[in-house]
Amino acid sequence: MTAPSLVVAPDAALQPVPGPASVPQAPAPRRLVVVSNRLPFQVERTAGEVRLERSPGGLVAALDPVLDQRGGVWIGWPGVPREETGPGGLSLPATGRVTYRQVALSGAEIAQYYAGFANRTLWPLFHYFLGHTQIDGATWRTYDRVNERFAQLAAAERPDTSLFWIHDYQLLRVPHHLRRLAPASRIAFFLHIPFPATDVFRVLPWSRSLLRGVLACDLVAFHVPAYAHHFLTCAERLLGCEVDRAAGVAWFEGRAVSVQAHPIGIDVALIESLARGPNGAPRPAAGERVAEILGVDRLDYTKGIHERLLAVERLLERYPAYRRRVRFTQVMVPSRERVAEYSDLKRQIDEAVGRINGRFSEAGWTPVHYLVRSLPPAELVPLYRRADVALLTPLRDGMNLVAKEYAAAQLEDDGVLILSEMAGAADELQEALLVNPFDVEAVADALHRALAMSQNERRARMSALRDRVRANDVHAWVDRFLAAADTAADRAHASVASPADAARRRLAPWLAERPAVALFLDYDGTLTPLVPRPEDATLSDAARATLEQAARTPNLDTVIVSGRALDDVRRLVGIAGLTYVGNHGFEIEGPGLSFRHDRTDRFLAALERAAVDLEALRIPGARVERKGITLSCHLREVPPDERAAAEQAVEAVLRRHRLRVALGHEVLEARPGIDWHKGRAVLHVLVRRHGADWPSRVRALYIGDDVSDEDAFRSLRGIGRSICVTSTHFPTATASDLDLPDPDAVLQLLRWLAAGGFAQPAT
Ligand code: ADQ
Numbered sequence: 001m002t003a004p005s006l007v008v009a010p011d012a013a014l015q016p017v018p019g020p021a022s023v024p025q026a027p028a029p030r031r032l033v034v035v036s037n038r039l040p041f042q043v044e045r046t047a048g049e050v051r052l053e054r055s056p057g058g059l060v061a062a063l064d065p066v067l068d069q070r071g072g073v074w075i076g077w078p079g080v081p082r083e084e085t086g087p088g089g090l091s092l093p094a095t096g097r098v099t100y101r102q103v104a105l106s107g108a109e110i111a112q113y114y115a116g117f118a119n120r121t122l123w124p125l126f127h128y129f130l131g132h133t134q135i136d137g138a139t140w141r142t143y144d145r146v147n148e149r150f151a152q153l154a155a156a157e158r159p160d161t162s163l164f165w166i167h168d169y170q171l172l173r174v175p176h177h178l179r180r181l182a183p184a185s186r187i188a189f190f191l192h193i194p195f196p197a198t199d200v201f202r203v204l205p206w207s208r209s210l211l212r213g214v215l216a217c218d219l220v221a222f223h224v225p226a227y228a229h230h231f232l233t234c235a236e237r238l239l240g241c242e243v244d245r246a247a248g249v250a251w252f253e254g255r256a257v258s259v260q261a262h263p264i265g266i267d268v269a270l271i272e273s274l275a276r277g278p279n280g281a282p283r284p285a286a287g288e289r290v291a292e293i294l295g296v297d298r299l300d301y302t303k304g305i306h307e308r309l310l311a312v313e314r315l316l317e318r319y320p321a322y323r324r325r326v327r328f329t330q331v332m333v334p335s336r337e338r339v340a341e342y343s344d345l346k347r348q349i350d351e352a353v354g355r356i357n358g359r360f361s362e363a364g365w366t367p368v369h370y371l372v373r374s375l376p377p378a379e380l381v382p383l384y385r386r387a388d389v390a391l392l393t394p395l396r397d398g399m400n401l402v403a404k405e406y407a408a409a410q411l412e413d414d415g416v417l418i419l420s421e422m423a424g425a426a427d428e429l430q431e432a433l434l435v436n437p438f439d440v441e442a443v444a445d446a447l448h449r450a451l452a453m454s455q456n457e458r459r460a461r462m463s464a465l466r467d468r469v470r471a472n473d474v475h476a477w478v479d480r481f482l483a484a485a486d487t488a489a490d491r492a493h494a495s496v497a498s499p500a501d502a503a504r505r506r507l508a509p510w511l512a513e514r515p516a517v518a519l520f521l522d523y524d525g526t527l528t529p530l531v532p533r534p535e536d537a538t539l540s541d542a543a544r545a546t547l548e549q550a551a552r553t554p555n556l557d558t559v560i561v562s563g564r565a566l567d568d569v570r571r572l573v574g575i576a577g578l579t580y581v582g583n584h585g586f587e588i589e590g591p592g593l594s595f596r597h598d599r600t601d602r603f604l605a606a607l608e609r610a611a612v613d614l615e616a617l618r619i620p621g622a623r624v625e626r627k628g629i630t631l632s633c634h635l636r637e638v639p640p641d642e643r644a645a646a647e648q649a650v651e652a653v654l655r656r657h658r659l660r661v662a663l664g665h666e667v668l669e670a671r672p673g674i675d676w677h678k679g680r681a682v683l684h685v686l687v688r689r690h691g692a693d694w695p696s697r698v699r700a701l702y703i704g705d706d707v708s709d710e711d712a713f714r715s716l717r718g719i720g721r722s723i724c725v726t727s728t729h730f731p732t733a734t735a736s737d738l739d740l741p742d743p744d745a746v747l748q749l750l751r752w753l754a755a756g757g758f759a760q761p762a763t
Contacts, residue, residue, distance in 0.1 A: 033073045040060040062478045121136070155182045191220075195234075251497075254499040262481050263425075299349075307443070308330075393435060394437065408466065408470065506738060518701070522709050540747075561704070
């Protein structure tokens with residue numbers, strides 16, 4: 001089946017890319033706030049001193065002029081743990097009209113957020129390396145918290161007059177947090193790595209939270225249409241979003257989010273000037289000289305370096321005539337050396353190089369040359385220019401810039417590019433010899449073809465490649481992306497349905513299929529915003545009036561479900577005619593229904609002892625709340641830096657007393673060690689009130705925001721529907737069917753239900 005076309009600028013495979021001149025310019029460009037994991041500096045350590053140097057690189061070179069012209073801010077981690085910089089951070093060099101803001105991260109945070117979740121979970125999974133993918137809830141929680149810190153810094157940057165451009169897989173949750181802190185901001189995201197197919201992406205327990213993270217943007221952009229398709233399919237299948245593939249739009253919380261492909265380019269002018277420069281002599285005419293084959297990569301298992309070496313070995317086995325006549329040079333920059341897979345890979349590559357050279361070397365000729373270091377562009381580009389063949393065979397790669405750099409350096413339109421069809425660059429660089437990097441025989445054949453290729457064919461292919469690379473350089477990419485971000489933000493902001501309307505449209509036909517609705521509403525974070533002190537969470541007048549109306553609505557059975565003690569939640573809401581579920585389901589009171597779980601009493605002593613032990617910990621900012629059958633330890637007022645340690649200490653105490661522990665929104669809840677929760681309580685209410693076969697007469701809808709509401713989402717999965725309120729910190733996977741952003745949106749939906757709107761299928 002042919003995939004329907006997305007809004008792609010340009011159609012990467014077929015059309016020449018429009019240059020920057022054809023891009024409509026916004027009348028008054030907004031200031032730009034770039035958010036990336038790293039600030040554009042390299043860390044130099046000399047004699048115990050830490051200094052920052054500007055990073056070289058196309059992206060930095062491309063963003064600098066735009067930031068300079070629009071004025072702007074770059075937010076990121078400077079590359080040095082907070083322990084080494086002190087509380088004030090590093091002093092950052094200023095350039096032009098650009099300000100740099102650093103996100104201070106501790107060594108432990110870097111280990112979990114960056115080395116952990118980003119590089120041991122997201123990186124392998126997004127590159128289809130499921131076997132390397134680590135699933136670890138602790139690294140996820142740190143990732144989300146660190147992303148929130150990036151967002152807090154961004155939100156301080158005049159959101160009303162700025163455009164936020166967030167980069168890459170380390171920051172997938174930043175848009176969500178930023179949207180919450182500054183709802184009207186204009187937010188665009190670019191992913192530099194592949195976005196995987198749904199069945200791979202959904203392996204992550206946090207797949208839905210990550211999708212929600214990115215869908216808070218106005219524009220979500222990828223290198224190629226296939227990644228954008230995957231993303232849209234994930235939004236549709238995992239979150240139930242409406243998507244319009246032809247228009248490149250996913251509807252999320254009532255907003256039209258643009259999903260597009262914008263293939264990145266390189267700094268062509270720089271590569272060409274270095275290729276022309278003193279070190280960039282053209283390669284001597286072929287003849288008796290040794291032909292040069294070149295590979296250049298970061299040392300990474302996704303880059304297929306080992307498989308590439310096997311193909312070179314196979315070439316020399318199958319075509320002995322190439323012995324003494326070809327040389328393969330592999331240049332590798334070491335990266336992520338602290339991740340175990342990378343040191344294993346290095347050993348594997350070393351062994352392969354040793355074996356091949358041991359097997360084939362002859363006096364005066366060694367087949368494989370191998371450089372493990374970062375070369376400055378002035379040394380790298382001459383290598384490109386001298387190479388007869390570039391052999392770039394990643395097993396999976398978002399784009400692969402080296403392929404474009406190699407083509408740009410071929411000033412004589414000569415040279416052959418062998419490129420993996422698993423690289424995003426293959427979409428644009430169709431005139432390369434495209435290979436399946438896993439097929440060692442086929443790569444050896446392609447090498448043979450490249451080495452034997454006529455000059456006419458080489459020139460025809462390379463001139464087409466160069467033209468395309470030149471037309472879509474990194475400056476054109478930045479201009480196009482920013483123009484698309486502006487258009488997308490206009491569209492998203494002019495759109496359309498409120499989140500509550502969007503939810504209503506989705507629910508109405510389903511609700512109307514049964515005569516009655518049982519509506520379950522969590523209290524804190526769902527009916528009221530979360531507040532630092534639980535006793536301050538009072539119901540607004542509007543919410544109270546709507547609930548009063550709901551209590552009178554025929555065929556609407558409204559139930560308030562809370563982790564609070566039953567008396568507490570009943571006092572806070574105080575509306576007759578509703579049913580109240582307290583203490584996570586252990587107590588229930590409502591018309592014709594009174595329940596208290598019969599096995600809780602034997603836990604009361606343990607709960608009290610745990611409360612005493614928790615108080616004895618004297619954690620600054622922590623508060624212990626005794627709720628009878630359950631116990632809460634609130635950590636909202638614990639300083640953020642100390643929260644993780646506090647959580648651990650509290651959890652240890654609760655477990656010692658053999659209580660069930662659940663982590664909520666900055667609160668730890670302890671419950672009796674009984675398999676009973678909000679989900680079981682909801683089913684109990686449904687059966688008692690409407691009979692065991694309630695699904696044939698009643699639609700059950702649950703709205704909640706807390707981790708403990710997940711039990712209810714799961715219990716109702718397939719037999720009811722659930723809505724997750726996403727404004728609050730929501731660090732786990734969710735089993736809910738729909739989203740609403742905050743309690744205001746819940747109230748809007750509630751008004752419609754209380755007015756009996758559920759009885760009509762179409763509104
Ligand atoms: P990377 O995985 O880093 O980038 P790539 O696109 O190939 O991969 O970029 C590597 C860059 O590093 C190139 O500019 C290259 O010149 C440079 N480089 C490589 N080896 C070097 C060496 N030994 N010395 C000096 N420089 C070296 C991620 C994604 C890619 C995506 C880019 C940009 O994984 O798929 O193309 O971002 O979006």
